[in-house]
Each structure stands twice: as structure tokens, then as C-alpha cells.
Amino acid sequence: MLMAVAAVTFSFADKPVVVSKTPYDRGSVVALTVTPDVGYHFVEWTDHNTDNPRFVSMNDDMSFEAVVEMDQYTILFKNWDGTVWKKDFLHYGDPVVFPETDPIRDATAQYSYSFYGWKTNKANSAVATGDMTFIAEFDSTINRYAVVFKNIDGEVLQSLEYEYGEMPTYLQTPTLPATAEFTYLFTGWDRPIEAVTESVTYRATYSSNRNRYTITVLGENGEVTGGGTYPYGTTVTITATPNDGYAFKGWEEDDNPNAERDIFVEEHRTFTAKFEKITYTLNVSVNDSNHANVSVIAK
Numbered sequence: 001m002l003m004a005v006a007a008v009t010f011s012f013a014d015k016p017v018v019v020s021k022t023p024y025d026r027g028s029v030v031a032l033t034v035t036p037d038v039g040y041h042f043v044e045w046t047d048h049n050t051d052n053p054r055f056v057s058m059n060d061d062m063s064f065e066a067v068v069e070m071d072q073y074t075i076l077f078k079n080w081d082g083t084v085w086k087k088d089f090l091h092y093g094d095p096v097v098f099p100e101t102d103p104i105r106d107a108t109a110q111y112s113y114s115f116y117g118w119k120t121n122k123a124n125s126a127v128a129t130g131d132m133t134f135i136a137e138f139d140s141t142i143n144r145y146a147v148v149f150k151n152i153d154g155e156v157l158q159s160l161e162y163e164y165g166e167m168p169t170y171l172q173t174p175t176l177p178a179t180a181e182f183t184y185l186f187t188g189w190d191r192p193i194e195a196v197t198e199s200v201t202y203r204a205t206y207s208s209n210r211n212r213y214t215i216t217v218l219g220e221n222g223e224v225t226g227g228g229t230y231p232y233g234t235t236v237t238i239t240a241t242p243n244d245g246y247a248f249k250g251w252e253e254d255d256n257p258n259a260e261r262d263i264f265v266e267e268h269r270t271f272t273a274k275f276e277k278i279t280y281t282l283n284v285s286v287n288d289s290n291h292a293n294v295s296v297i298a299k
Helices: none
Strands: 003-012 015-025 029-032 040-045 054-057 062-070 072-078 084-091 111-119 132-142 144-150 156-163 182-189 200-210 212-219 222-225 228-231 235-242 246-251 260-264 269-277
Touching (some): 054 062, 212 222, 212 235, 222 269, 235 269
Parallel strands (some): 212 269
Antiparallel strands (some): 003 015, 029 054, 040 062, 072 084, 111 132, 182 200, 222 235, 235 260
16 A cells, blocks of 8 residues: 655744654545644644644645644723723733723712722733733712701801712701891791702791881870881871860970871880960959959859
């Protein structure tokens, strides 16, 4: 039986190496299998055949050269949202180079974030052993916001920080000092109190009631008018009319001489009319007091 020799080589680092030089019977079918080292992969035979294993029939001396290449891996560093922060192409065993700058995660209304590190499911992430993906991990801190309660005049009643989602409270009832004109009643806040999502200021609101004041008008031996209870700002006319035989002599509180006068209502006040009895002087005489007397008898 005729023998044939198959010389099988493959290229490694550009240096062909003979791996088999064995005589085979003519017509024998030989399987050529390329097993690359770790970190390499079979590309093709130099005649562009890509079968592995490759089956050949021995009908002559034959030589085959397999081409292997070093593996190249894609190394991805992704931010939390899947966007690529950095992309490298490394060969097997190359050290993984982590990004020089840390990724950023924008704060939300609820959380602020700080970069924590890179996470991968590879057991050894120091060197390239295959395609690798690293995902950025972040620590989250719940945000706190200032909540201020103010009186209607701008006075700060309470200023505290609350975490996102907390419900702020102000347990007291705000008050607003009365003025001469108005008394105030707290009616609530200028906006509904809601769970915290941002810094916010609540301002107290009030209803106003116009104050009413009593004007008291007194007087003996005459008639006085104008007394009563009136809203602030009202102008009231008071009068003093003496009885028959009496005369008006002014108002006791301020010696105002006007029997009819206007009063601006702004407080409780009392006005007392002064009435005096009208009297006359009677002078009686005789021309000769030695010879006559005069008597006066009031009836």
C-alpha cells in the first residue's frame, strides 16, 4: 500500500511550527484539528478554509498551515443608566485599566448620589479574560429640604429641615396682634401643606374683623344724643341740648364748647355734657335807707 505524508503546521507568533509529520496510507482520511492556547482563537487555514476540524484525503504529500490570532476583548464601563463611560479593547491577560474619572449620577428631587465603585460578574476583574462589562454603582442619600413657616408679616415662626417625602407640621396656631382698626383670626396657610419635595415657605393667612367701639354720651339736666357702638372709622355726631332753665357749658373731658360735635370712632370714649342752671341777679334799693326797708321774697 502506498504511503502519504501529511505535514500539519500552524502559525504562532509568526513562527510556523510543525505539529504533525506522520505517514498515512493513500486514501486515508485525516482530521486536522487546531486547538489554540488560552487567549488565542483559530482564524482559518492559509488557503482560507475555515473548517476546524478539517478532513482531508491523503493522496499525496500535503502541508497545511493554521492561522491563529490573539483574542481581543471588549471592556465596557457603563454608567448606571447604561450609557458607556469608557470602552477599551484588550488582549487576553492585559490588565484592566479603570477610568481615571468617576462617573456621575445627577441628583433627583429625592436622592443625591455619590460614586461607590464598579461592579462586574467576572471572578477576576484585574485582567482581561473575555468581554467584560463593569456597571457603576452609587450610594444614595435622601435629600433634605428647608421648610419655613412664616407669619403674614414675614416673622419666621419655624424653620426646620425635612427629608424628601416627610410631612411637615406646625403645631401652634399663629396669631397676629390686633390693631385699633382690626382684630385678626388665623384661617390657614397660603398653600396646602404637602409631603416635602423641595424647599418651601408657608405663610399664615388671616381674616380681619373691623373693631367696634362704644361712644358713651352722658349729661344731667339736658338731653344728649349720639351714643352707641360703631365700627372703627365711623364719624359720629354727638349733641347736648339743655333743659329749660339750664345752659350747656361744654364737654367735661376736653372742655370742647360745641354742643354739637363730630367724633371719629377709634376707641371706647365717654363724653359728659356739662349743664348749669341759669340764674339772675336782682338788685333792690331805696333812696333813704333810714326811713324805709325793702324785702324780697321768691315765689
